Structures are given as structure tokens and as C-alpha cells.
Amino acid sequence: MPRLAVATRDDASLPASVDVVVVGGGLTGTSAAHELAIAGRSVLVLDAAAAGSGASSRNAGMVGRYLKYSFGELMEARGLDTAKSIFGEMQRVYEECIARIRDEGMDCALRMQGRVVGAVSPAHRERLYREWDLRGRHLGEAFRRLDEPRSEIGSRYYHGGVHIIDNAALQPALYADAMCRRAEAAGATIRSGCAVTGYVRERHGRFRVTTEHGNVVARDLIVATNGLTDARLPAFANRIAPINALMIATEELPGDVIASHWPQLRTYHDNRRNSNYMQVSPDGRRLVFGGRTGLHRSPTPQAAEALREEMIALFPALREVGLSHVWTGRCAVSADMFPHYGVSDGAHFALGYCFSGLAMAPYLGRRAARLLLDRDEGDSFFRHGALRPMPWLARQEALMPVIMRYYRWRDRPAPLAA
Incomplete structure (x- = not known):
């Protein structure tokens, strides 16, 4: 597991009452807590583990403008x-x-180096290319084709790709810790190691x-x-499905290997539904590599080796390189595959980030808090009165590998010509 910068905040006492309890001390909860605290509310953030130690700090560290639906898909479906x-x-x-990161001087290794998305077949x-032509024409997003x-990227795996100019990367554990400190500085109390076992709304x-x-x-x-929602919160547990993302980090790599494989130090992924994604670590010494999403419930040696083999298939030069870290981040998807915030039976929520949480979670946490304060700033596509129930089959974690293997088969790579 990676060494997390997130501090453990585990004072033994609990207040008898507060203005607001926030359940979950990740990016969503700490953003909401900050907004409420600066508005003068007394705020208690409760987390079953160390605040920020879930997917908020255990993710790919990639910041962009992405949903599970492409712009082209939404244009066809909704206009x-x-x-x-x-x-x-x-x-x-x-x-x-x-x-937020720049203006508040957050020390989280922010890098504005763009992103490369690779295609694993001619059809992909x-x-x-169609998607990014549409985004360039209608949204003005800057990109270039990579025939x-x-x-x-030093791999023969890809049939083409795009370089997205305005994308960022950061060190997620440092970011999660900065968000915790920000909430505390505003006056919120964060209590780690204090699992919420339920709640009732009194008369x-x-x-x-x-x-x-x-x-x-x-x-x-x-x-x-989000992904750690369980039966202790029954009003929300059946509204989202948890999914584990698996990541590894290599041992330190020679500088010439990094320069020949990832010369511009961007973030990288392919355009499959179950993709591989990667970036060079902020210190420029290791490859952080992810994939096999939903296929493993824990970072076992077998899971790590399976992901390592996928890395080697892309980069044969890494065959003799060992791993220094293996970890999972527990994400979640909603029934309609969009993130949402709102209020349901009096309880406010922000959930279901569908792998866009690094930027989206603080945003929706802030907006949920402003909704509570009756200060939400205008319309948002992501605001809903209640989340749709997730189909029972989709919530069965044991079945998730079957679903993901289907997507992997459907999006299987096409071999490049010799």
C-alpha cells in the first residue's frame, strides 16, 4: 500500500450535538465541511478509517473533464x-x-502537462478522432491527433491517439491531506476511526x-x-455500486527508460471502458500504472502480478522491473452513470462519481453544502432529489468481474501490423 500523507485525527471524545454531521472524510466530505464551517456552522466529519484514506487518496491522480459518457454520446442522446x-x-x-490548488497554495505536486489517450484498435x-473533433468544434477544447x-508514448500497443493539451496531474494523497487541513483550518472537526453505524431522523x-x-x-x-457506502446507510447503499480500481508502482526506473517511454511526462490511458492508465510519479522515478478495474476485491499478489503482466505487454522493457507498491481505491457508480448531489428524506448527499471524483468530489461536496445553506448557485445537471435505485445484480460485488470481463472482451485490442 502507498504511504499516505493523510493524518489520523482520532480524538476520543464526541460532542453531544453539532449543526452538521458529515459522514465521510474524503474529498467530498472535507470540501462540504469547509464550506459549512466558513458559513459559521459547527461541523463534525466522521470517518470509519483515516480521513482521506479511501479513493480520495488512492486514485490515478489524473485531473480532467471526463464522464462515463462521451460528448458525442450525450449529443446523440440529449441534443x-x-x-x-x-x-x-x-x-x-x-x-x-x-x-483551488493554485490560489490556496496546496502542496500536492500539481502538473499541467496534458494527457495522451491511445486507441487499441483502428475502430477505437x-x-x-470523431469524439475529439466534436469536442474541438463545439467546446473549443485544444488537442492534436497522434497518428x-x-x-x-514508447509502446507499439496503440493504433493512434490524441494529445489533450489542458489536463493536469497531482499526488492524490497530498491533495486529500491538504483538503483535510483546509477544512480544519476553517473550524471543522474531523474524527477518524469513528464509523457511523446508522442514523434516524427524529420528529x-x-x-x-x-x-x-x-x-x-x-x-x-x-x-x-461514495464507494464505501454500505448497509449502515441503507437509504443510500442500494443507490450505488462499489468498484475497486487496482494500481501498482514500479521500483525506481533508469532515467533513459523514462525518457524513451514517456518523454513528456503526461498522463496516459486508452479509450476502452476497462482501460489501462498511467503516469510517471511526481518525483520522475517510477511508473504508476492502473487497470483491471472491478476484477479484484483486494490487492493480492495474484492481482498485482496480473496487472504487472498487462504493464509488461505495453512496455516489454519493464519485464525485469519489480513493484514497490500495490493498492486499490474503492470507487462507485450510480445507476445512470452520472455523479449526483441533492437531498433525500432530509439527508443531503454527494455520491456516485463514476471515476471522475478527483475534480468532481470537492465540487459536489461544496454544492451539497451550499444546498444545505440555501445558497446553491443556480442550476446544475448533477443536482437530483434522490438517486435512482441500482439494480440488484449491479450491486453484487461478486458479479462485477463478470461484467468487467465482458467489457474487456468487447474492447479487446487489435494486434498492430509487424
């Missing part, structure tokens, strides 16, 4: 104006994330929140648990 509105909000999500290449992607409208260490009465409640 050009709606697609432009949704992606316009995604642009604001991205800009808010970058501005044409789909990728010969080896100029950007006067307040919430009685039960924990492993006692009860707290709160005027308001925000649920910000």
Missing part, C-alpha cells in the same frame, strides 16, 4: 445544447479544482447519528461516503 451545457459544467468543475482510433503515438427534524463511540445529534446531515 447538442444539453451536451454543451453538461460539458460546460465539467469545464467549471475542472477550473475550480485547479484554481476512428471513434476517438504515430510512439512520439508520445423535530434533527438527526440522531449513531457511531461506534457514541451518538451525536445534528440539525443536518451530509452523506459523502
Whole structure:
């Protein structure tokens, strides 16, 4: 597992009452807590583990403007104006994330080096080019086609690709810790190692929140648990499906290997639904590589070796390189594959990031808090009164590998000509 920068905040005492309890101390919860605290509310953030130690700090560290649906898919399904509105909000999500880090001096190794998306077959290449032609024409996003992607990434795996000019990378554990400190500096209290075991809304409208260490009465409640939402929060557990993302980091690599394989130090992934993704670590010494999403429930040696073999298939020069770290991040998807925030039966929530959480989670956490304060700033595509129930089969974690293997088969790579 990676060494996390996130501090453990585990004071033994709990207040009898607060204005707001926030369940979950990741990027969503700490962003909401900051917004509430600067508005003068007393805020208690409760996390079953160390605050920020879930997918908020255990992710690929890639910041962009992405949903599970492409711009072209949304344009066909909902019309050009709606697609432009949704992606316009995604642009604001991205800009808010970058501005927060820069304006507040967050030390999280932010790098503005762009992203390369590779195509694993000729059909995928044409789909990728169509998508980015549409995004360039209707959204003004800057990119360039990579008919010969080896100029950007040293692998014969790809049939083409695009270089997206305005994309970022950061060190997610440092970012999660910075967000915790930011919330605390505003006056919020963060309590790690204090699992919420349930809550009830009492007749006067307040919430009685039960924990492993006692009860707290709160005027308001925000649920910000995303992939770690479970049966202890039954009103939300059947609304999203958890998915584990698996990542590895290599031992330190020679400088010439890095220069020949990832010369511009961008972030990289392919355009399959179950893709591989990677970046060189902020210190420029290791490759951080992810994939096999949903196929493994824990970072076992067998899971790590399977992902390592996928890395070697892309980069044969890494065959003799060992691994220094293996970890998973527990993400979540909603029934309609969009992130959402809102209020359901009095409880506010922000959940279901569908692998866009690094930028989206703080944004929706802030907006959920402003909704609670009656200060939400205008319309948002992501605001809903309640999440749709997730089909029972989709919530069965044991079946997730079957679904993901189907996507891997459907999107299987086509061999390049010799």
C-alpha cells in the first residue's frame, strides 16, 4: 500500500450535538465541511478509517473533464445544447479544482502537462478522432491527433491517439491531506476511526447519528461516503455500486527508460471502458500504472502480478522491473452513470462519481453544502432529489468481474501490423 500523507485525527471524545454531521472524510466530505464551517456552522466529519484514506487518496491522480459518457454520446442522446451545457459544467468543475490548488497554495505536486489517450484498435482510433473533433468544434477544447503515438508514448500497443493539451496531474494523497487541513483550518472537526453505524431522523427534524463511540445529534446531515457506502446507510447503499480500481508502482526506473517511454511526462490511458492508465510519479522515478478495474476485491499478489503482466505487454522493457507498491481505491457508480448531489428524506448527499471524483468530489461536496445553506448557485445537471435505485445484480460485488470481463472482451485490442 502507498504511504499516505493523510493524518489520523482520532480524538476520543464526541460532542453531544453539532449543526452538521458529515459522514465521510474524503474529498467530498472535507470540501462540504469547509464550506459549512466558513458559513459559521459547527461541523463534525466522521470517518470509519483515516480521513482521506479511501479513493480520495488512492486514485490515478489524473485531473480532467471526463464522464462515463462521451460528448458525442450525450449529443446523440440529449441534443447538442444539453451536451454543451453538461460539458460546460465539467469545464467549471475542472477550473475550480485547479484554481483551488493554485490560489490556496496546496502542496500536492500539481502538473499541467496534458494527457495522451491511445486507441487499441483502428475502430477505437476512428471513434476517438470523431469524439475529439466534436469536442474541438463545439467546446473549443485544444488537442492534436497522434497518428504515430510512439512520439508520445514508447509502446507499439496503440493504433493512434490524441494529445489533450489542458489536463493536469497531482499526488492524490497530498491533495486529500491538504483538503483535510483546509477544512480544519476553517473550524471543522474531523474524527477518524469513528464509523457511523446508522442514523434516524427524529420528529423535530434533527438527526440522531449513531457511531461506534457514541451518538451525536445534528440539525443536518451530509452523506459523502461514495464507494464505501454500505448497509449502515441503507437509504443510500442500494443507490450505488462499489468498484475497486487496482494500481501498482514500479521500483525506481533508469532515467533513459523514462525518457524513451514517456518523454513528456503526461498522463496516459486508452479509450476502452476497462482501460489501462498511467503516469510517471511526481518525483520522475517510477511508473504508476492502473487497470483491471472491478476484477479484484483486494490487492493480492495474484492481482498485482496480473496487472504487472498487462504493464509488461505495453512496455516489454519493464519485464525485469519489480513493484514497490500495490493498492486499490474503492470507487462507485450510480445507476445512470452520472455523479449526483441533492437531498433525500432530509439527508443531503454527494455520491456516485463514476471515476471522475478527483475534480468532481470537492465540487459536489461544496454544492451539497451550499444546498444545505440555501445558497446553491443556480442550476446544475448533477443536482437530483434522490438517486435512482441500482439494480440488484449491479450491486453484487461478486458479479462485477463478470461484467468487467465482458467489457474487456468487447474492447479487446487489435494486434498492430509487424
